[in-house]
Amino acid sequence: MVSERVPRPVVDVQGLHVRFGEVEAVSGVDLVAYAGHSTALLGRNGAGKSTTMRVVAGVVPPTQGRVLVAGHDVRAEPLEAKRSVGYCPDVGGLVPRATPWEHLQLSAKLRRLGVGWEDRARDLLERFELGDVAHRVTSGFSHGMGRRLSVVLAAFHEPEVLLLDEPFDGVDPIGVEATLDIVNDARARGACVLVSTHLRELAIEACSSVLVLRGGARVATVTAHEMAGEEGARAYRGLLD
């Protein structure tokens, strides 16, 4: 009975350290994110949000610590971990001379998606108003279009873990709305969602809990409710300084 009420941890990060030469980008982050929940990562530039996301996505190996994604250790079982993840990187995230359709086709093939992926891909492209440019190379896209396509690519295979790094950056209100819908849909089907953003208001709207990072380490984990309004803004500023 208890197991039905307590959500299942899908992302479990313990004592994560990431070093690039002399620079320690992440210094001891602990993070647990659950199925059917969305967690926001907030913090200033260089707080370690994107690096943490990259580790969970399997792009950067942890220097130290343990990272489990859907029960798979990202170091020992990288391909299994990657199969569970849909990742929207913070910068670009698109192959410049490939079309959106070619991106989706590559992802579908490598993720072993069966018949029907085309319909979902088309539906998502339409929802994000990218249907007209599905067969144009992405180097001609505006920043906002690129961000929207990155969200589509992260979400279209309905991953167990959805990682969205700065998904609202430079995106118009329709794109923001579509992204919020994607987060809600993922949560509703039981996926674990991690959203990294600078935009506190949108983080609160999209997520149920908030993790604040500073200087490569976690400084607080609070509910989205506690971060809301003037009081939440003051609390957030206090955590950043």
Added chain:
Amino acid sequence: MPTAAFSTEPRSLVRGQWWAVQDVGHLLRLRAGTVRRRRTLVGLAVFVVITVGAAVVPAYLPGAAGDGYAFNLLLLMPTAFAGFQLLTLASAVASGGGRELVPRDQLVAYPVSPTTDHLGALLLAPLNIAWLLQCWLLIGSAAYAVGPAAFVPMVIGTFLWVLAATAVGQVVAWSIEGVRRTAHGIAAVRVLAILGIGAAGALQLSHRLDDVLDALPTRRLVMGLDAGFGWHWLLTVLVIVGVFVVAVALGAVPAHLTARLQPREELRVESGRYRARPTTSSDLGAVLRVDRASVWRAVPMRRGLAVLAVGPGLVSLAGDLPWNQLTILPGLVASGGALLFGVNAWSLETRGALWRESLPVSPGTVFAARAWVLMEFLFVASGITLGLAVLRAGVPTAAELAALLCTWVVVILQVLGASMRWSLRSPYAVDLRSARATPAPPLAMVGYSTKLAASTTVTSLVFSGLSQVEAWPLSVLVAAPLVGWSMLRLLKARDGWVEPATRARVVMTVAG
């Protein structure tokens, strides 16, 4: 940097140009800050030593200024002068007006004048192994042709010609780039190129090419420089310097006109529609398809391949090169092909590298696809060159054919192994959108091109020698260990890529 509004008032115009010249210094300092000072100084010292060596040593070699080979060389100097002009022209045209001192996307927020861009491209023109080798060859030939008594005035004049030809090539390249950016400009330039090639072919077939070469204005320049210090020499030098100064100044005009036009070729790629194709049956096929799109849809690769593959092929066709000399071509073209993107092969996705790396596919498959795409690019380029070159070479002996095929395979694997190794060791974040983009900074490009040229030339010369030996299995026997060695180096590069920390460093670097 100045931000004054543009004005056509003469004083303001001059001031604007002066600021543009000063900005070259600013950009040079910015660029110099990204490279190690020691490496720059060593590179500069090597250039000076080799140039002085090329200018002095041949003058004192046995046979210099003699009636035999040296005299023939002197007769060929006007053609060599014109050939150098053609080289600078082809190089500048292929790179859309010349290389960028600082990549366009990094300067988008700054008011950098096209004059600055033009002068920067001019400064970067010598940082190219083809330019350097031809420059040294020209100076060395001039010194050998006239000998110790007269080499100083000859070499001074030849070096000045090298500079003037580079500046003239730049003016023409900006002009052609400007034409390319007009409506139907791409077709016009292609027609012009075909007409030029056709005219050269017609002259060759009608045996009038020698007459045309004899009538080149460069003949007068060589005669003036051969006269030794005196009024005739001084006048010739003044003419060359005048051409240089006028070309440097004049180049700013087409550079400004070109900057006002949109690069149609790049826009066509970015706005064109690409038909969806059926899903591939394997992971490798899927990765290969995206990698191929990254290569074959890139303007610098397509334009570079056309110049690289067709240029040497036509030259060898016109020169009627025998089979034993054709072995030099695959290495030359493969090296040039690798310099278009291969030396920084992981940069093809730029910022898409992060997303690509999050996909569940074996790193070994990703490496195999990238190496395969580079290899087929090199094979296509050198295949076109060889296809043209063998048209007039007649029927080869078994030894000549075996030597050529072995050279082809060996140099491509050599270039492939080196490229994949360098791509892993020194990745750079570059955007290969523009025809002017290069996969690595200028000094790194010189280093890469020198190493590639040296290794492939040695290999080519070995097989050229073997083609003279009437035992074709000998070429295969020599090729086998070389192929084995290159494969070993390629596998070592693969091992590096498969290692997660190394791969993450490369991916994060190219993603910027």
